[in-house]
Amino acid sequence: NAGVTQTPKFQVLKTGQSMTLQCAQDMNHEYMSWYRQDPGMGLRLIHYSVGAGITDQGEVPNGYNVSRSTTEDFPLRLLSAAPSQTSVYFCASSYSFLGRTGESYEQYFGPGTRLTVT
Amino acid sequence: EDKVVQSPLSLVVHEGDTVTLNCSYEVTNFRSLLWYKQEKKAPTFLFMLTSSGIEKKSGRLSSILDKKELSSILNITATQTGDSAIYLCVVLKTSYDKVIFGPGTSLSVIP
Numbered sequence: 001n002a003g004v005t006q007t008p009k010f011q012v013l014k015t016g017q018s019m020t021l022q023c024a025q026d027m028n029h030e031y032m033s034w035y036r037q038d039p040g041m042g043l044r045l046i047h048y049s050v051g052a053g054i055t056d057q058g059e060v061p062n063g064y065n066v067s068r069s070t071t072e073d074f075p076l077r078l079l080s081a082a083p084s085q086t087s088v089y090f091c092a093s094s095y096s097f098l099g100r101t102g103e104s105y106e107q108y109f110g111p112g113t114r115l116t117v118t
Numbered sequence: 119e120d121k122v123v124q125s126p127l128s129l130v131v132h133e134g135d136t137v138t139l140n141c142s143y144e145v146t147n148f149r150s151l152l153w154y155k156q157e158k159k160a161p162t163f164l165f166m167l168t169s170s171g172i173e174k175k176s177g178r179l180s181s182i183l184d185k186k187e188l189s190s191i192l193n194i195t196a197t198q199t200g201d202s203a204i205y206l207c208v209v210l211k212t213s214y215d216k217v218i219f220g221p222g223t224s225l226s227v228i229p
Contacts (some may be wrong), residue, residue: 035219043161043206043219090161107152109161 002026006091006110013081013117021076021113023091029108031094032074033058034066036087037112043090049074081117089113120145122220124207130226135197139223141207142189151190153181154206156222161206164192197227 007022025032033048045058049068063085065077074093078085091110122143131137141151150168154161165174167183167190174181178197183190194201207220 043208107163 004091004093004108004110006089006113008113009111011113011115013078013115015082015117017081019078019081021078021089021091021115023074023076023110024072025074025093025108026072027093027095027108028071029093029095030071032068033092034064034074034076035090035092036060036085037090038087046076046089078115083117085115086117087115089115120209120211120218122207122209122218124205124220124223126223127221128224128226130228131197133197133199133227133229135227136193136195137197137225139192139194139205139207139225140189141191141220142187143207143209143218143220144188145209145211145218147212148185149210149212151183152208152210153190153192154208156204156206157202164205194225197225199227199229201225202227 004025013019030051034046035043036046037043044060046060046064047055047058047066049055052068052071055066055068063079065079066074068074074091090112092107094107125140129137150166152166153164155164164179165181167174167181170183170185178195181190181192192205202225204222204224206222209218
């Protein structure tokens with residue numbers, strides 16, 4: 001298994017540009033999510049999906065869109081990039097929603113995408 | 119406002135030392151607390167704690183949750199240089215809208 005893959009690894013955008021961060025997993029996981037990590041603020045949930053066709057907002061959804069047309073893919077779209085969106089973005093997946101699988105729960109993370117908006 | 123606090127924020131120890139990392143939380147509708155280890159890549163899962171007072175162990179790492187004190191500790195005994203990482207404390211809510219991450223404790227283990 002490749003696990004959770006993300007592309008690109010690095011990206012520089014100008015203010016106002018749009019782009020899509022790709023995320024895919026080959027573990028047949030039901031739950032996928034996007035986080036951003038900023039210094040001193042920990043990881044914050046942007047959007048999540050509990051299954052194909054189902055998405056919902058997390059803690060910091062503004063400026064981002066997601067879709068989940070297949071179980072494997074969960075792309076994150078930046079509609080009009082702003083410097084405040086400079087961050088490291090992580091995609092994660094798990095068998096089920098956080099904790100529902102019980103004590104053996106694990107959430108798998110992708111390697112991250114470092115995005116800079118100038 | 120939900121929040122997770124970790125202390126210390128950074129720590130430098132020598133190989134062989136024992137360290138204790140702290141996590142406290144103020145979260146409504148608490149479900150579980152998780153610990154992750156993050157090196158120069160994505161976080162990796164360590165423990166999930168749901169019940170108070172039950173210690174989880176994995177090798178030299180152990181963790182316990184105290185729901186009365188709204189806190190958890192992560193212990194690492196006989197530290198090694200490979201333990202150098204950021205340790206993240208994460209709280210899950212019973213609702214589906216938020217996962218609260220602490221700022222992390224940066225641990226450096228020097229030979």
